Amino acid sequence: MVKWRMLPFLRMGGKSAVGNTNDTVADVADFDLGMPPKRFDEIPFGCKDEIGNCQSLGGLFAGDGETCRWPSAELCLSTCGQCPLVETAKKCQSHYHEMDDRMLGGTMDWAAFFHNITAPEMQERFPQLKGARVLSRETPWVAEFPNYLTELEADEIIQIAKTEGYRIEDEHPKHVRDVNVTNCDSIRCMRQPFVSELYRRASQLLGYHPNNFESMEFIDYGPGQHYVWHADEYSWKYPIKDPAAVLSGPRLLTMFHYLSDVEEGGETAFAGPDSTGQTKRLFVKPKKGKVILWANMKDDWSFSEHSAVHSALPVRRGRKLAGTLWIHASGFRVPELYAGIECNPRYFYQQQQQQQHHQN
Numbered sequence: 001m002v003k004w005r006m007l008p009f010l011r012m013g014g015k016s017a018v019g020n021t022n023d024t025v026a027d028v029a030d031f032d033l034g035m036p037p038k039r040f041d042e043i044p045f046g047c048k049d050e051i052g053n054c055q056s057l058g059g060l061f062a063g064d065g066e067t068c069r070w071p072s073a074e075l076c077l078s079t080c081g082q083c084p085l086v087e088t089a090k091k092c093q094s095h096y097h098e099m100d101d102r103m104l105g106g107t108m109d110w111a112a113f114f115h116n117i118t119a120p121e122m123q124e125r126f127p128q129l130k131g132a133r134v135l136s137r138e139t140p141w142v143a144e145f146p147n148y149l150t151e152l153e154a155d156e157i158i159q160i161a162k163t164e165g166y167r168i169e170d171e172h173p174k175h176v177r178d179v180n181v182t183n184c185d186s187i188r189c190m191r192q193p194f195v196s197e198l199y200r201r202a203s204q205l206l207g208y209h210p211n212n213f214e215s216m217e218f219i220d221y222g223p224g225q226h227y228v229w230h231a232d233e234y235s236w237k238y239p240i241k242d243p244a245a246v247l248s249g250p251r252l253l254t255m256f257h258y259l260s261d262v263e264e265g266g267e268t269a270f271a272g273p274d275s276t277g278q279t280k281r282l283f284v285k286p287k288k289g290k291v292i293l294w295a296n297m298k299d300d301w302s303f304s305e306h307s308a309v310h311s312a313l314p315v316r317r318g319r320k321l322a323g324t325l326w327i328h329a330s331g332f333r334v335p336e337l338y339a340g341i342e343c344n345p346r347y348f349y350q351q352q353q354q355q356q357h358h359q360n
């Protein structure tokens, strides 16, 4: 996982954003209603403990059997009962296993996606989605779910993070990112029932398999702590040299869980240009239990959405606790990682396209 935490940053003018820090300020979308995608209830769950099986496959865990290494660290737990797929993948048989159908054509209809996940039908079906709304359309796409977690649930996550133990983030200089972090990539953390529940909820809402998720990152900002303007997606350049990144694709979406209220400051700020090139500011005030979701890529999801650049404004008073879930275009923690590039669905799909092109 370490490589994924080395986010290069993008400085925009070096100044902190200033502006309206009331609740949330944005073009609130006025969508037509539509049915939620039918996939939402079709995602298989029911995790069972596969650690024993995975260990017997060999090489998946570090010597002590407890400390895992990326990416194998997360393979078995995240695949939840699919460890036999490791073997399948080694034989290169699982081409379409992880790649979401929506991604295969190379474009993503974010308008429909954000419309569906905030639709009244979804809010009726899933109480945690009550009050969902789109805060910003297209530049960038941002939605908020003000009641996603109850207070008790937010406290539960904080407790899990504390047990993991926050450490000072040391991969960026302090003036860039100043925060305490911990990652949910230990077996202990991944075994927490509420962590599974969080992945389940996200998967149900977004329609992506949890294998496409990075393990959750828990963060804790005290007064003065912040994160300057940056893009969450940084690695995806097509064609890309790093096979791991090819295999998992870019960080399509960021799902940000606020676990505390903050007395003053700590807003998540977006500053992208709108479609006319004007700078558009959106400030999201932290609120315990609220979740926001934004798209880091354009409809053609091989291209970064520049307006998704964002920052965490310094906390002025209080503490800001949060949990971040990054969602990839394809399996981030999947057996294909072990089976070589030919087993990657995107690669496979491109090969097919090329063959067809040559035949025509």
Ligand SMILES: O=C(O)CCC(=O)C(=O)O
Residues within 6 Å of the ligand: 227, 232, 256, 266, 267, 268, 269, 310, 311, 312, 313, 322, 324
């Ligand atoms: O703290 C925030 O509001 C945003 C954090 C963030 O952008 C990140 O950790 O990548």
Ligand SMILES: [Fe+2]
Residues within 6 Å of the ligand: 230, 231, 232, 310
């Ligand atoms: Fe970020």
